[in-house]
Amino acid sequence: MSIDTSAPPSSARTEPDVQVSKQWTARLRRSAEGAFPPDRLLPDRQPAYMASWVYVFGVLTLTSLAWVIITGCVLAIMGPSWWHVSSIGKFVNSLHLWSVETFFFFMVIHLWGKFFMAAWRGNRRLTWATGVISFLVSIAAAFTGYLSQQNFDSQWISTQAKDGINATGAGAFWNVLNFGQMLMWHIVLLPIGVVLIAGLHILMVRRRGIVPPFPETKSASKPEMNAEAVPRPAAPADADGPE
Amino acid sequence: MVPGFGDPLSYNGDMVLGALLGALINLGGTGRYIHWGFIQISVANLVVILLMIAVFIAAILLPFPRRKRGDQ
Numbered sequence: 001m002s003i004d005t006s007a008p009p010s011s012a013r014t015e016p017d018v019q020v021s022k023q024w025t026a027r028l029r030r031s032a033e034g035a036f037p038p039d040r041l042l043p044d045r046q047p048a049y050m051a052s053w054v055y056v057f058g059v060l061t062l063t064s065l066a067w068v069i070i071t072g073c074v075l076a077i078m079g080p081s082w083w084h085v086s087s088i089g090k091f092v093n094s095l096h097l098w099s100v101e102t103f104f105f106f107m108v109i110h111l112w113g114k115f116f117m118a119a120w121r122g123n124r125r126l127t128w129a130t131g132v133i134s135f136l137v138s139i140a141a142a143f144t145g146y147l148s149q150q151n152f153d154s155q156w157i158s159t160q161a162k163d164g165i166n167a168t169g170a171g172a173f174w175n176v177l178n179f180g181q182m183l184m185w186h187i188v189l190l191p192i193g194v195v196l197i198a199g200l201h202i203l204m205v206r207r208r209g210i211v212p213p214f215p216e217t218k219s220a221s222k223p224e225m226n227a228e229a230v231p232r233p234a235a236p237a238d239a240d241g242p243e
Numbered sequence: 244m245v246p247g248f249g250d251p252l253s254y255n256g257d258m259v260l261g262a263l264l265g266a267l268i269n270l271g272g273t274g275r276y277i278h279w280g281f282i283q284i285s286v287a288n289l290v291v292i293l294l295m296i297a298v299f300i301a302a303i304l305l306p307f308p309r310r311k312r313g314d315q
Binding site: 051052053054056101105108112113 | 291294295298299301302303305307309
C-alpha cells in the first residue's frame with residue numbers, strides 16, 4: 001500500500017476517485033458494501049412468511065451459543081478449583097452444560113425445519129453447507145468438553161472413544177487420552193471454529209435471505225424442487241416474524 | 244442471604260440452594276437403558292429426542308402471534 005501525503009483524506013475525495021481505486025482495501029470495502037448493505041445486514045423487518053414458530057429456532061440456537069461462550073469464559077477465568085468446589089462454580093459449570101444441551105436441542109429442530117423446507121433452494125447452498133459444518137464442529141466441541149470434565153465420566157468416554165478415533169487414523173495426532181490437548185481444543189480451537197462458521201452462516205442468511213416456503217401447487221402432485229425457480233425475497237414484507 | 248436459611252454458601256445453605264436449583268429428577272444415579280433388538284438407547288436420550296419431536300410439531304401447528312393492524 002503506497003502512502004500519498006498530498007492526497008486529501010478519504011472523506012474529501014470525490015466519487016470518481018473512490019471508484020477508480022484498485023487497492024485491495026478499497027476493493028474489499030466496495031465488495032462488502034455491495035454484499036451487505038446496512039439495511040440487509042441489520043434488518044428491522046422480515047418477510048411475512050416468517051411469522052411462524054418454525055423460524056425461531058435459529059436465533060434460539062444462537063442465544064444458547066452465547067450462553068455457552070459466556071459461561072465458558074467465566075469457567076476459564078475462575079479455574080477448575082472453583083468450578084469443582086464452590087457452589088457458584090458448580091452452578092456456572094451446570095449452566096455451561098445445560099446451555100450446550102439447549103444449543104443442540106434447538107439446533108437439531110432448526111436443522112429439521114430447514115431440511116423439510118429444502119433451505120438450500122434459491123442459491124442458498126453455502127448457507128446450508130456452513131450450517132452443516134457448524135453442526136459437525138459443534139459435536140467435536142461438545143465431545144472435547146465431555147473429555148474435559150476431569151471425572152470418571154470423562155475417563156470412561158475417552159477410553160471408549162480412543163478405539164474409534166484410532167481406527168480412523170486421526171488418533172496419531174488427535175489423542176483423546178491427552179487431557180491437555182483435548183482441553184486446548186475445547187477452549188481455544190473448536191470454539192473459534194464454531195463462532196467463525198456460525199458467523200459465516202449468519203452472513204450467508206443475510207446475503208441470500210430466509211428461504212421462502214414451497215409455493216402452493218394446484219395439482220399438489222409434485223412440490224417445486226427447482227432451486228433456481230424459487231424467488232429470493234427482494235424486499236421484506238410487513239411481518240413481525242422472528243429471526 | 245435467604246431469610247431464615249442462613250448463609251447460602253454454608254453447608255446448610257448448599258443444601259437449600261441445591262433443593263432450589265437442582266433438577267426435579269435425581270440425575271446423579273445410574274442411567275437406565277432401553278433395549279429393543281439391536282437398538283439400545285438411554286431413557287434420558289430418548290426423552291430428549293421425544294421432546295424435540297414434540298416441540299417441532301408444536302412449532303408447526305401453533306399459530307404465531309401477529310400484531311393487529313395499526314399497532315406500532
